[in-house]
Amino acid sequence: MTSYLGVEPDHKKFALWAKKRDIFLNPDVAFLVPTKRMGLGVYALKPLKKGSTIISCPLASAISPYEKNVETSTSPSASAIAAAIPQSKSSSGGGSSGTLHNSVLVDNTLRVCLRLMSELSRPKSTMRPWLECCPRMPTHLFGLSQEVLERIDLHSAAQCTQWSNVGQQFTEINADALWERAQRIIAEYPDIWPADICTAELFAECLTQILSRNFHREEVPGQEGPYLLPGVDFVNHSFTQTNAEFTMHGGGRAHNLSFDVMALRDIAKGEQVYYNYGPISEARFFLEFQFLNEIGGNPHDALRFSWNALESLARATLDSNLDVLAPAPSAAAKAVTISSSSLASRIKKLQRLSLWNDEGLFVTAAAPVNPDDEAATAASSNETDPSEGTTSASVRTYKGFSSDLWNAVYLLTSIDDRAFEDIENTLSRHWECSKSVVKSPVVRNMKVLIGLRAGALSAALQKIEQALGDATFMATLAQPRHDAIRMLAQAHKREERILQTIVAALA
Structure with missing residues (x-):
C-alpha cells in the first residue's frame, strides 16, 4: 500500500474532520493555502484583531505518548501502547505473548512514531483526513547506509559527527536505534503494524513528521511531549514576520487543556499567519524542519x-x-x-x-x-x-x-x-x-579546541563536496537525498562562519 500522507490537502474536508474532534478553526482564516516558498500556509480572510484565537486544539484531539482510554476500534495502536507503557521503571527486559518491552517503550518519540505508522497502515484510519493534509518530508538523512554516511562524514566514528552542530543533533535523534526498537514491536504485533507496510521507509516518513510537527510542554515534568496538534501544525515559521504565538489554556479541573494559536497583533486581510518556532539553531532547522533560514536571519544560531x-x-x-x-x-x-x-x-x-x-x-x-x-x-x-x-x-x-x-x-x-x-x-x-x-x-x-572543531568541519565539507561531485555515487540516491546532502553542506557552512569569527577573535 502506498502511504496516503500528504496526498489530498483539502481545507473543507479537514475542517469537517476538525469540527468533529472539537478543533476550533477561525472561520475568518484560510488553511492549507499554497504559498510560493513554504508549501502550504495559513492566511487571514478578513482582518483579525490582536488576541483573536486562530486555532485551538484540545488535548483530547492531540497525538501524544500519554494517550489513555483510547477505543481499540478507533486506534488499536494507541490502546496497545497505552496498555503496555510500564507503570514502574524498575522492571526491564524482554517480554513475549503480547507484552511490550520496557526498554523499547521508554522513548516518547518512538511511541508517537509507532502510532503514526499504525494509522498510515490503515486505509480507514480516523486520522486520515488530517494525515492527507500533512506534506511529506523527504529531504532527510535517516535510513542511509553506513557507506553513504561515511561519504558525507556523518558515520558514527567521524569527528564531525561528534563535534558539529548537525552531527550532535543527528546522533541524538539516533534514528537507526529507534528503527531497531520499532522492528521488535512490529514483529510482536503484526495485526497492528503489518510488516509489509510498516517498513523502514514508512518509519523514516513518520519520524520526519514528528520532528517537523511536534510541540512540547517543558513546564510540565513528565508530560513534556512530543505532541502532534492537528491544525496548529499548519502554521509556518518566521523570525521577522511573527504575528501569532503558540500558547496553552486551561488544564485545571474546570477547563480542559487546549493548545492555541493567538494573534499577537492585528493581522490584515490576506496576511499569512506566522509564529516563531523558537530559539533553535540552523542544524535543527535542517534536520527537523528540512529548511534553513536566510543567511544571517537566525538570531539564535550558535x-x-x-x-x-x-x-x-x-x-x-x-x-x-x-x-x-x-x-x-x-x-x-x-x-x-x-x-x-x-x-x-x-x-x-x-x-x-x-x-x-x-x-x-x-x-x-x-x-x-x-x-x-x-x-x-x-x-x-x-x-x-x-x-x-x-x-x-x-x-x-x-x-x-x-x-x-x-x-x-x-x-x-x-x-x-x-x-x-x-x-x-x-x-x-x-x-x-x-x-x-x-x-x-x-x-x-x-x-x-576551537581549531580541532574547525578542522573537523572543514574536512567534512571537503568530503561532502567530493560526494556531490561524484555522479556515479549520487546516481545511487533519490533526488530528495541529493537535496538533503546539499542542505547539509549549507548548514555546515553556517556553522563554519561562527567558528571563523571565534578563530579571528582568538588570533
Whole structure:
C-alpha cells in the first residue's frame, strides 16, 4: 500500500474532520493555502484583531505518548501502547505473548512514531483526513547506509559527527536505534503494524513528521511531549514576520487543556499567519524542519557543545600535541595531565550541578568588549577567591564571545584534579571563571579546541563536496537525498562562519 500522507490537502474536508474532534478553526482564516516558498500556509480572510484565537486544539484531539482510554476500534495502536507503557521503571527486559518491552517503550518519540505508522497502515484510519493534509518530508538523512554516511562524514566514528552542530543533533535523534526498537514491536504485533507496510521507509516518513510537527510542554515534568496538534501544525515559521504565538489554556479541573494559536497583533486581510518556532539553531532547522533560514536571519544560531561533545573535544585537546593556532607552549604554560576517567567524572559533576543546561552550552559571537569595561573588570578581579572564580568579576564576554566556553575549557582542560576539587564546592549555574585565570594554558587550550572543531568541519565539507561531485555515487540516491546532502553542506557552512569569527577573535 502506498502511504496516503500528504496526498489530498483539502481545507473543507479537514475542517469537517476538525469540527468533529472539537478543533476550533477561525472561520475568518484560510488553511492549507499554497504559498510560493513554504508549501502550504495559513492566511487571514478578513482582518483579525490582536488576541483573536486562530486555532485551538484540545488535548483530547492531540497525538501524544500519554494517550489513555483510547477505543481499540478507533486506534488499536494507541490502546496497545497505552496498555503496555510500564507503570514502574524498575522492571526491564524482554517480554513475549503480547507484552511490550520496557526498554523499547521508554522513548516518547518512538511511541508517537509507532502510532503514526499504525494509522498510515490503515486505509480507514480516523486520522486520515488530517494525515492527507500533512506534506511529506523527504529531504532527510535517516535510513542511509553506513557507506553513504561515511561519504558525507556523518558515520558514527567521524569527528564531525561528534563535534558539529548537525552531527550532535543527528546522533541524538539516533534514528537507526529507534528503527531497531520499532522492528521488535512490529514483529510482536503484526495485526497492528503489518510488516509489509510498516517498513523502514514508512518509519523514516513518520519520524520526519514528528520532528517537523511536534510541540512540547517543558513546564510540565513528565508530560513534556512530543505532541502532534492537528491544525496548529499548519502554521509556518518566521523570525521577522511573527504575528501569532503558540500558547496553552486551561488544564485545571474546570477547563480542559487546549493548545492555541493567538494573534499577537492585528493581522490584515490576506496576511499569512506566522509564529516563531523558537530559539533553535540552523542544524535543527535542517534536520527537523528540512529548511534553513536566510543567511544571517537566525538570531539564535550558535555553536552547540553537547555534554558528549564537550568531553570528546576536551579529551582531544588534552591529547593534542599540535597547536595549529598558537605557538608551542612554554615551560610555564605546560599542559596539565587529566585522565579519561577524571574527565568523565568532571563532566558528570558539572551536569549534576546544572552549570549549563541539559543540551550543553551554546556559544555565539558577542559584541567586542569595551576596553574600559575590560580594565575595570580586570581590576576588580584582583580580589578573586581561591576558587579562581567569581560571579561579579566574570568573563561574561571575553575576546569577542561569551564566557561559558571559557569556563568549560578552564574546568575541563586547564586545572589538575586537586584544583578542580577545590573549586567544585563553589560551582553553580552562576559561577564564572575570573579574567585573572583566562591566560595560558587556558587560551592555548581554547585555541586548540576551537581549531580541532574547525578542522573537523572543514574536512567534512571537503568530503561532502567530493560526494556531490561524484555522479556515479549520487546516481545511487533519490533526488530528495541529493537535496538533503546539499542542505547539509549549507548548514555546515553556517556553522563554519561562527567558528571563523571565534578563530579571528582568538588570533
